[in-house]
Amino acid sequence: MYKSFFGLRAQPFGASPDPRFLFLRPRIRETLACLQYGIASRKGFVVLTGEVGTGKTTLLKTVLDSFAQDRIATAFVFNPRLEVLDFFEFVLTDLGIPPVTRTKSGMLLQLNRWLVERYRAHQLCAIVIDEAQNLSWELLEEIRLLTNLETSSEKLVQIVLSGQPELEEKLHHPSLRQLRQRVALWSRTQPLDLDETQAYIAERLRIAGATETVLLPEAAELVYLYSGGIPRIINLICEQSLIYAYAEQIKPIPAHLVESVGLELDLVQHPFTISSPAMHALMKHTLQTTPRDSLEPAADSANSLKERKI
Numbered sequence: 001m002y003k004s005f006f007g008l009r010a011q012p013f014g015a016s017p018d019p020r021f022l023f024l025r026p027r028i029r030e031t032l033a034c035l036q037y038g039i040a041s042r043k044g045f046v047v048l049t050g051e052v053g054t055g056k057t058t059l060l061k062t063v064l065d066s067f068a069q070d071r072i073a074t075a076f077v078f079n080p081r082l083e084v085l086d087f088f089e090f091v092l093t094d095l096g097i098p099p100v101t102r103t104k105s106g107m108l109l110q111l112n113r114w115l116v117e118r119y120r121a122h123q124l125c126a127i128v129i130d131e132a133q134n135l136s137w138e139l140l141e142e143i144r145l146l147t148n149l150e151t152s153s154e155k156l157v158q159i160v161l162s163g164q165p166e167l168e169e170k171l172h173h174p175s176l177r178q179l180r181q182r183v184a185l186w187s188r189t190q191p192l193d194l195d196e197t198q199a200y201i202a203e204r205l206r207i208a209g210a211t212e213t214v215l216l217p218e219a220a221e222l223v224y225l226y227s228g229g230i231p232r233i234i235n236l237i238c239e240q241s242l243i244y245a246y247a248e249q250i251k252p253i254p255a256h257l258v259e260s261v262g263l264e265l266d267l268v269q270h271p272f273t274i275s276s277p278a279m280h281a282l283m284k285h286t287l288q289t290t291p292r293d294s295l296e297p298a299a300d301s302a303n304s305l306k307e308r309k310i
Helices: 026-040 056-065 084-094 104-120 137-146 165-171 174-182 194-207 217-227 231-248 255-264 276-289 292-298 302-306
Strands: 045-049 072-077 124-129 158-163 183-188
Touching: 026 045, 026 056, 026 124, 026 158, 026 183, 045 056, 045 165, 056 072, 056 124, 056 158, 072 084, 084 104, 084 137, 104 124, 124 137, 137 158, 137 174, 158 165, 165 174, 174 183, 194 217, 194 231, 217 231, 217 255, 231 255
Parallel strands: 045 158, 045 183, 072 124, 124 158
Antiparallel strands: none
16 A cells, blocks of 8 residues: 555565565575575585574575576475374475375385486475474484485485574484484574665665665664564564555655654564574674664654663
8 A cells, every 4th residue: 555655566575585575695695505505416404594584484485496497396394393294295295296105104215216216307306394493303303314315425305404593402402413413504594783774674675666765764773773683573664664654644754653663563662582692792783883873863862762672
């Protein structure tokens, strides 16, 4: 409803992961290259971790889309809370292989024959497991054993485990040392800093068709303070700000309107938080790099920002 008001062709801050809007900052380019290399080079296991909302799923979809469709077959497991047989059945079905039996041995034999055929045709196969921190111990062991499907020199199937920082903690458990030793590449996503947040907002608006300023600079600073640089929360705040601005027929969006959104979403007193070490580093970085005077227009008084918890 606000697209015509702001001159946009698409919604710039949608909730669904959309590779079109991937913000290719240097760290993301490195992570993207790492994942592409891990799959293309048949490294076996690749792990991607990051805080909630830092763009892992969007990154994974971008990686898979970067391969020609006739070169790679993928199974994307978005709900890992499965029993072992359900997991194998899901993977085979997503790869386009109709299971002829529902026994583990039968499905593994069927998968192995199919993988050998793909390998002989110089094609890749990747199994991507999102929210992998929720995998059961039993299923993690079964997934580790999948990498035994190999030739004398290369893995037949590439497995990407993606999850929150708890996944790294889980993989460092002594009982998973065999799996951890097979991980060829580790990648991590991080929250954006202030400059990156401003560039992220501007880039998404540009892709959506914006030709004039939509958010004032001090409004973008508030978005960063309330979101902690987490892209999903940036999207939430900006989407609500666009709706509020359209309702009040205001453009470009001023800081006081973003502040109203923050109050409505309860982000002033109870902001979305990341893990304690990351939050401490974020607060330290903010105090060192953000001039206090530049934040004053976003508040009703000079003291209101001091009282906020970020």
